[in-house]
Amino acid sequence: MAKPPVLTPQAVDFPRWYQDLVNKAELADNGPVRGTMVIRPYGYALWERMQQEMDARIKDAGAQNAYFPLFIPQSYLTREADHVEGFAPELAVVTHGGGKELDEPIVVRPTSETIINEYFSKWVQSYRDLPLLINQWANVVRWEMRPRIFLRTTEFLWQEGHTAHATYEDARAYAARIHQDVYADFMVNVLGIDVVLGRKTAKERFAGAINTLTLEGMMGDGKALQMGTSHELGQNFAKAFNTSYLSGEGKQEHVWQTSWGVSTRMVGGLIMSHGDDNGLRVPPRLAAVQVVVLAIKGDDTVIAKVHEIGARLKAAGIRVQVDARTDTPFGRRAVDWELKGVPVRVEVGPRDLENGTAMLARRIPGGKEPVALDALEALIPRILEEDQAQLLRESLERRESRTVDVATIGEAAEAAATGWARIPWADLGPEGEAKLAEQSVSVRCLIAEDGTVPDSDDAPGTIAVVARAY
Amino acid sequence: MAKPPVLTPQAVDFPRWYQDLVNKAELADNGPVRGTMVIRPYGYALWERMQQEMDARIKDAGAQNAYFPLFIPQSYLTREADHVEGFAPELAVVTHGGGKELDEPIVVRPTSETIINEYFSKWVQSYRDLPLLINQWANVVRWEMRPRIFLRTTEFLWQEGHTAHATYEDARAYAARIHQDVYADFMVNVLGIDVVLGRKTAKERFAGAINTLTLEGMMGDGKALQMGTSHELGQNFAKAFNTSYLSGEGKQEHVWQTSWGVSTRMVGGLIMSHGDDNGLRVPPRLAAVQVVVLAIKGDDTVIAKVHEIGARLKAAGIRVQVDARTDTPFGRRAVDWELKGVPVRVEVGPRDLENGTAMLARRIPGGKEPVALDALEALIPRILEEDQAQLLRESLERRESRTVDVATIGEAAEAAATGWARIPWADLGPEGEAKLAEQSVSVRCLIAEDGTVPDSDDAPGTIAVVARAY
Known part of the structure; x- marks a missing residue:
């Protein structure tokens, strides 16, 4: 008789599989306030590794970390008209502090363009102060009506970069550099997700941006996940907050800006990209634990050996954990490491030691074979x-296998039931986009025929990538 | 004619010196909401290095990082009577979310014992789940009536550890381990601050704790700063949240707990411990920039040489920054690095190069001399x-020079005008403590005669360390 599956199979119910995995691999729990989450140690270790890898790339791109307050005066939000329109419905508002009602309500930051511009306008005086390249790692709050753990949560953790430049060209090049050298490099080479890079349509742009660059990943069920965005803000916030500088020619000019962010949503993307019916599969370059060395039985020689192997692998630069908790049955521990997606298990029992071998189990391709210690x-x-x-x-x-080229809106909607569709943007346009939206299908991004990012929405040959999305 | 000092001298006005330094070394700015702060890149780099050093020690002590929500239902706070009494006056309250008034007001976490216990009570089932050792890096909010940047801010950054143990002894030993091996080790060996370790009196204990261990540092003006605390919580929160486990003997028992934290307040402690009239002095083990290599003039050979020296020092494992911004006068840059407290400056000009030397300026002992490249x-x-x-x-x-042994409350108060006083706790007691409080003098901690931490307030020979404090 077959054992019941640990997780709901993906093919039966993908959203339930996702929820099962998040619970059983002990990644996160729902928080007490609707839409919030508790990130458990194994889930948080994934985020910590993402932070390390991203932070190094952000610093290589010349940005410095700083920290701006969680609390923003409500009046700041209203200074940029599109921005407040976009964020007003999602705000959490503090009305009481220190036992008293406040004179002006305070907003819990949904993003920090406004408060950061207030300070940029003080710090930037001359062209010598530019570019100003700042990043912060922080929590933000956006009231979420349909929360889903990691993917859409009322509070989430992220990094948000904010920069000011002397020229349009410089700002634009920097937004593209983050998009490519920081975000795409990390997602492709560390997360192992083959993201598509493109620009958002006007409808999908960040509230206050003149252009939004995006990275879209295809999840295991064929839906899209927006994994990160990098915005050109033009001079919108600079004008609202009067962030200006004295140019080399002695003229007062508004700065040109960018902002860009990725969040704990990437943990959800990781799960839905690489997970299977047995649990998560963590890419080795990301994994906080690349190899677990398991003692099958609580025999002294075995216990000594797993610690010895652990120390040897650690010395070889491998991120390793030893599991000698032999008061828990071996089978249960093996299933648990499978669920958590640790790439390699080295399983050591008394019989293996006699042969000078261990069983090596591989989570990603699957399979198990004895190897010499x-x-x-x-x-x-x-x-x-x-x-x-x-x-x-x-x-x-x-x-590749789940993306199809289509010619009509009907075909696009149909293709989006199981994957992505590509359709010439000239044939779709904002009207077609609106029609697709009625069927919960959206334009994920616009790309050029050669796969690069087009310079504008109406560049000849622009293709719309169309899908259902998380 | 002497140049005007860059900072108000310490001897003239210590608080103003502190404020000047924070501003001019570009460590932080006041935020727009009263009591909040913007941590600027150089200030944040100090905090990042503190985090790195602390995080490694916390992990060595076996704790794992996790993340709990910012938002706590107001009802959670009220479950532990002392806790809510202590924190109620300092709370920030969210009453509106997503455009609607909320059914139950939400508190922005002032600390996380309550929400964490809600989850510990789910995760802990049997003695096998213990000890449970969790840490989080997070922001917290405590409405601050008399804010002072880094020292008392409405929002601050910190780590908060929360643990659950099977026995009183185990919890107590863990609180002491954090106090000694994590906090004291970091403060003494990295921050270079000779903290005193002791226990708080009942009056000064954390709201909800049965014992609070503290680390107190003496600042440049002789006042005390509480640099960190480690609490034994007993079973107070365990009973309020019913956090219990099935023992090896099959009995249901409440867990014993600890919590412990240090915050961005340590940045304030660093400034007030080591700063002088020329600015900050950063201990080399903490410094994000240990050495700055400055080009005195914008000559090609000089510029090439500073980059070469920077690369060589980096290869030697030194945290180095190259300053080739020769469009800013050398003198101004030198003063700026002095203000920022970078331990070593290597200054390179054309004449030095002819001699194969550079000027080496030392911030900590002071002085400057030529050295062979x-x-x-x-x-x-x-x-x-x-x-x-x-x-x-x-x-x-x-x-040592500013601490005196005294016998009476009057002498203690007098000594606290310029430093610390030591007085037998048996002679002072809670009544003497209350009298000192009227003169803004507090018992910073209780210590044993041999300098160790006493087991209880009434252990024979216990000494009270008495001071004014930030």
Whole structure:
């Protein structure tokens, strides 16, 4: 008799599979206030690794970390008209502090363009102060009507970059640099997700931006997830907050700005890109635990050996954890590591030791085989690289096999039931986009025929990538 | 004619010196909502280095990072009577979300014992789940009537550890371990501050704790700063939230708990411990920039050379920054690095290069001398260790020279005008403590005669350390 599956199979109910995985792999719980979440240690370790990898790339792009307040005076939000229109319905408002009603209500930041511009306008005086490149790691709050853990939560963790430049061209190049060298590089090479890079249509743009660049990933069910965005803000906030500088020619000019962010939503993207019916599969370059060394039985020789192997692998630069909790049955622990998606398990029992071997189980391609103990240091780094490549290849193959070129709105809507559709933007246009929206299908992004990002919405040959989205 | 000082001298007005330094070294600005702060990149880099050093020690102590929501239902706070009494006056309350008035007001976390216990009570089932050792890095909000930047801010950044244990002894030992191995080790060996470790009196305890361990540092003006605390919570929260476990003997028992935290207040402590009339002095082990290599003039050979020296020092494992901004006068840049407290400056001009030397300026002991360029890699690490030791020595010497043993409350109050006083707790007691409080003098902590932490308030020979405090 087959054992009941640990998770609802993806093919039966993908959203329920996702929820099961988040619970059973102990990634996160729902918080007590609707739409909030508790990120549990294993889930948080994924986010910490994302932060480390992203932070290094952000610093390489010249930005410095800083921290701006959580609380924004409500009046700041109203200074940029599109911005307040976009965010007003999602705000959490503090009306009482220190036991008294406040004179002016305070908004819990939904994003920080307004408060940051208030300070940029003080710090920027001359062209010598530009570019000003700032990033912050923070929590933000957007009241969420249809919350889904990691994907849409009332509070989430993110980084938000905010920059000021002397010229339109410089701002534009920087938004593109973040899009490509920071976000795409991280998502493709660390997360192993073959994201599509494009620009948003006017309808989907960030509230207050003149252009939004996006990275869209195809999830296991063929839907799209917006994984990150990089915005050109033009001079909209600069004018609203009077952020200006004295140019080399002695003229007072408004700065040109960008903002860009990725969030804990990426954890959801990771799960839905690489997870399978047995649980998560974590790309080795991201994994906080790349290898777990398990003691099958609580025999002294075995316990000593797993610690010895753990120390050897650690010395070889591998992120390793030893599991010697032999008061919990081995089978249950093996299923748990499978659920958590640790790429490699080295399983050590008394019989293996007699042969000088261990069982090596691979989570990503699957399968298990005995290997000589003294071959582990040489073998495992090669396996981890193979696994990393396999996840990216699967992500690419899924997207290619589930994306179709279509010519009509009807075909696009139909294709979006199972994957993505590509349709010439000239044939779709804002009107077609509105019609698709009635069927919960959206234009995820506009791309050029050669896969690059078009310079404008109406560049000849622009293609709309159309899908259902999280 | 002497130049006007960059900062108000400490001897003239210490609080104003502090404020000047925070502004001119570009550490932080006041936020728009009263009591909040904007942490600027150089100030944030200090905090990031504190986080790195602390996080490694917290993980070595076996705790794992996680993240709990910012928003706590107001009803949670009221479950532990002392806790709500302590925090109610400081709460920020969200009454509106998503455009509607909320059914139950939400509190912005002032600390997370309550919400964390709600989850601990779900996660802990059996003795096998214990100890449960969790830490989070987060922002918290406590409405502040007398804000002072970094020291008392309405929003601040911190880490808060929360643990659950099977026994009183285990919880107590863990609170002491954090106090000693994490906090004291970091403050003494990285921050270079010779903190005193003791226990708080009942009056000064955390709201809801049965014992609070503290680390107190003496600032440049002789006042005390509470740099961090580690609490034994007993079973107070466990009973309020019914956090219990099935023991090995099959009995249902409440867990024993600890919580512990340090915050961005430490940045204030760093400034007031080591700063002087020329600015900050950053201990080398903490410094994000240990050495700055300055080009005196914009000559091609000089520019090439500063980059070469920077690369060489970086390769030698030194945290280095190159300053080739020769469009800003050299003198102004030198003053700026002095203000920012970078331990070593290597200043390179055309004449130095002819001699194969550079000027090496030391911020901590002061002074400047020419050194051979090829001696830098060997010399600088030794200098940095000397400087680290000097700051700690100065901190110890200040505390020793400004602490006096006294016998009466009057003498204690008098001594607190310029430093600390030590008085037998048996002679002071809660009544004497209340009298001192009328003169804004408090018992910072209780210590044993041998300098260790007493087991209880009434242990024989217990000494009260008495001071004015930030």
